Every structure is written in C-alpha cells, then in structure tokens.
Amino acid sequence: MNIILFGPPGSGKGTQADNLVKDFNLYKISTGDLLRKEIKNNTLLGKKIKSVINKGLLVSDDIINDLMEKVLSDKKINNRLIFDGYPRNINQAKQLDLLIKKYSQKISCALCLNVDKDTIIKRILGRQTCFNCGLIFNEYFKPATSKNHSCDPKFLNKRSDDNEKTVLHRFETYLEKTLPILNFYKELNLLHQINGMGKIHEIYKEIQGIKASLET
Numbered sequence: 161m162n163i164i165l166f167g168p169p170g171s172g173k174g175t176q177a178d179n180l181v182k183d184f185n186l187y188k189i190s191t192g193d194l195l196r197k198e199i200k201n202n203t204l205l206g207k208k209i210k211s212v213i214n215k216g217l218l219v220s221d222d223i224i225n226d227l228m229e230k231v232l233s234d235k236k237i238n239n240r241l242i243f244d245g246y247p248r249n250i251n252q253a254k255q256l257d258l259l260i261k262k263y264s265q266k267i268s269c270a271l272c273l274n275v276d277k278d279t280i281i282k283r284i285l286g287r288q289t290c291f292n293c294g295l296i297f298n299e300y301f302k303p304a305t306s307k308n309h310s311c312d313p314k315f316l317n318k319r320s321d322d323n324e325k326t327v328l329h330r331f332e333t334y335l336e337k338t339l340p341i342l343n344f345y346k347e348l349n350l351l352h353q354i355n356g357m358g359k360i361h362e363i364y365k366e367i368q369g370i371k372a373s374l375e376t
C-alpha cells in the first residue's frame with residue numbers, strides 16, 4: 161500500500177504520517193530527507209544536488225524524479241511507502257505516475273487533511289515551548305496552567321520566526337500549488353478529503369478507516 165498525504169503546514173500531517181509508519185510498518189518518504197541522504201553519502205546524484213544548492217538554485221523536478229526512482233525501484237520498501245510533502249506540483253505528480261507504473265506498483269490513496277486558515281494561524285502562532293522542561297502548549301488550544309505545567313511561566317517561549325503574514329503566505333502557496341495535484345488524484349478516483357480540524361486520534365481513526373476500506 162502506497163499512500164500520499166497532503167495538508168498545509170500546521171495541519172498535523174507529519175504526526176499522522178508518523179502514526180501510520182509506526183502502526184503499519186510503512187516508510188515515510190520526504191524529498192528533504194532524500195536530498196540530505198544523497199548529499200551525506202556523497203553519491204553522484206548527491207554531488208549534483210549539492211552544486212545546484214550551492215548556486216542558490218532550486219532542485220529541479222528531474223532530480224526529484226531521479227530520487228523517487230531510487231525509492232520505487234528499492235524492493236525492500238516496495239508498496240510500503242507514505243509520501244509526505246510530495247508530489248509538490250503537477251509535473252512531479254505525473255512523473256510519479258509513470259514511475260509507479262514502471263515499477264509495477266500503485267498508489268492506493270491520496271489523503272488530504274483540510275484545516276481552515278484561522279485554525280492554522282492559531283495552531284502555529286499559539287504554539288509555546290517550555291525551554292525548561294520541553295513540553296509544548298498552545299495558548300488557544302492547550303494553554304499552560306498550574307495543573308498541567310509545573311515550571312515558571314517565564315520559561316514559555318513562542319516561536320519567533322513565524323508571524324501571521326508568513327503563516328498566511330505559506331498557507332496560500334500550499335493551496336495554490338496543491339489544488340491542481342488534488343484534482344489530478346480526484347480524476348484517478350484516489351482522493352480522500354479528511355476534516356483535519358478534529359482531535360489527532362479522531363483524525364487518525366478516520367485515516368485507518370479509509371486504509372482498511374482499501375485493503376481488499
């Protein structure tokens with residue numbers, strides 16, 4: 161079973177991917193990890209990637225495709241993949257389709273976690289980390305109180321690199337780039353829209369239900 165997972169930054173996509181990896185012995189495939197691995201192992205492809213990045217250029221779809229071909233041709237992880245943050249554009253989706261066919265695999269489903277703009281902003285901007293004990297809170301959804309946190313509130317730290325404008329920009333870029341890809345999978349009858357506004361375990365239950373319905 162190969163699964164593609166879509167969702168804007170802050171949708172909880174990474175958490176759900178990790179759940180699936182843990183419970184069903186899947187392999188999470190993210191292009192960032194693959195790129196870093198090639199560079200670290202100093203492969204031919206890694207050298208090519210490094211020179212592109214050093215020039216300040218974006219890694220091309222062709223390079224991403226080469227990375228994915230390595231993954232899909234690897235029999236050890238055959239049909240046990242969960243794609244997180246890939247494909248990122250319609251060209252990559254079409255290339256993935258060709259690779260999937262070439263290596264006699266299939267995409268079982270494309271799951272899309274939908275979360276509205278206001279919730280994303282609150283989830284990201286409300287996030288607080290305690291730099292004393294490492295616990296994570298959210299001032300909107302899970303505020304630190306004297307009951308759930310024993311450190312002094314002065315240790316609670318908000319992420320400083322995010323402001324509303326950058327969060328909104330990331331969200332809108334995601335929608336704009338992802339919509340054509342979602343339509344692509346919709347036409348292939350593979351798309352499942354999931355309400356990502358609920359509790360993590362409820363959403364995961366829904367994902368497991370979809371997964372179970374596909375295992376026939």
Ligand SMILES: [Zn+2]
Pocket residue numbers: 290291292293294295309310311312315
């Ligand atoms: Zn603490």
